[in-house]
Amino acid sequence: MFESLSDRLGKIFEGLRGRGALSEADVTAALREVRRALIEADVSLEVVRAFVEQVRERAVGAEVTRSITPGQQVVKIVHDELVAVLGDAAVPIDLNAPAPVTLLMVGLQGSGKTTTTAKIAKRLKERQGKKVLLASLDTRRPAAMEQLKVLGEQVGVATLPIVTTEDPVAIARRAAREARLGGFDVLILDTAGRTHIDEELMDETARIKAVSNPHEVLLVADALTGQDAVNLARSFDSRVDLTGIVLTRVDGDGRGGAALSMRAATGKPIKLVGVGERMDALEDFHPGRVADRILG
Numbered sequence: 001m002f003e004s005l006s007d008r009l010g011k012i013f014e015g016l017r018g019r020g021a022l023s024e025a026d027v028t029a030a031l032r033e034v035r036r037a038l039i040e041a042d043v044s045l046e047v048v049r050a051f052v053e054q055v056r057e058r059a060v061g062a063e064v065t066r067s068i069t070p071g072q073q074v075v076k077i078v079h080d081e082l083v084a085v086l087g088d089a090a091v092p093i094d095l096n097a098p099a100p101v102t103l104l105m106v107g108l109q110g111s112g113k114t115t116t117t118a119k120i121a122k123r124l125k126e127r128q129g130k131k132v133l134l135a136s137l138d139t140r141r142p143a144a145m146e147q148l149k150v151l152g153e154q155v156g157v158a159t160l161p162i163v164t165t166e167d168p169v170a171i172a173r174r175a176a177r178e179a180r181l182g183g184f185d186v187l188i189l190d191t192a193g194r195t196h197i198d199e200e201l202m203d204e205t206a207r208i209k210a211v212s213n214p215h216e217v218l219l220v221a222d223a224l225t226g227q228d229a230v231n232l233a234r235s236f237d238s239r240v241d242l243t244g245i246v247l248t249r250v251d252g253d254g255r256g257g258a259a260l261s262m263r264a265a266t267g268k269p270i271k272l273v274g275v276g277e278r279m280d281a282l283e284d285f286h287p288g289r290v291a292d293r294i295l296g
């Protein structure tokens with residue numbers, strides 16, 4: 001991810017770096033190129049506009065004109081602003097609440113929700129010694145419930161026994177009871193997804209949230225999501241108040257725009273990234289490192 005954006009920006013900045021002086025026109029021309037590169041990387045238009053404006057404000061100011069290395073200075077400003085868009089520091093999953101701490105996983109079908117649910121369980125178990133219970137609320141797709149059970153077995157984490165006649169809210173209640181009585185530290189609820197956002201999905205997700213009182217509500221989203229990323233993240237955030245985002249398929253050839261767009265549109269941190277299909281292919285998201293990678 002980000003390779004082509006990184007290449008494009010690298011070329012733009014190469015032209016700026018060694019310059020002894022920069023006029024406002026030079027900066028404007030460079031920013032026009034930056035803007036184009038970001039749009040091609042699938043960053044949403046609205047986010048690109050705000051970003052470029054922010055950089056311009058600083059880049060035409062004294063910080064640059066008085067600098068003895070103005071080109072370097074512009075590159076630094078772009079870097080700082082990228083970090084600001086991506087979020088300041090890696091934000092871990094927050095388990096700071098009385099047990100069982102509930103995590104609610106939401107997102108579209110196929111985004112990697114079930115896989116990510118199992119990956120997080122494995123991580124909490126192995127790194128923090130947590131006793132985790134998983135529950136699938138996907139009553140429409142029995143295969144999804146089965147998939148979570150299989151993944152749970154694979155990572156050695158308990159799953160709530162499947163009862164096919166219950167609705168998602170009833171399962172959420174049963175899961176909470178089971179987690180309490182069974183002495184679990186963490187309960188992760190894997191909700192049903194749809195192929196697109198609709199009112200029914202949002203309603204169901206909101207009702208599940210109301211009965212399960214989650215400490216974290218994590219949106220699982222595919223890094224390949226293009227211009228839809230902003231709409232997706234905002235829709236979920238406005239209905240269920242996200243606490244964070246997990247970006248999947250970061251190992252793919254996505255252009256990376258979703259990462260910048262979703263954080264900027266919601267202000268909610270990207271907490272983790274999925275980097276493969278294996279159960280250990282989950283990493284912390286470090287905005288600074290990502291900005292470094294983008295800027296080569």
Ligand code: GDP
Nearest residue numbers: 109110111112113114115248249274275276277
């Ligand atoms: P759900 O419908 O949202 O629950 O999606 P799944 O968890 O079933 O994932 C759909 C497919 O995406 C599966 O084949 C996963 O193995 C795959 N997948 C999930 N996360 C990642 C990731 O980070 N990288 C890659 N390459 N594949 C992933």
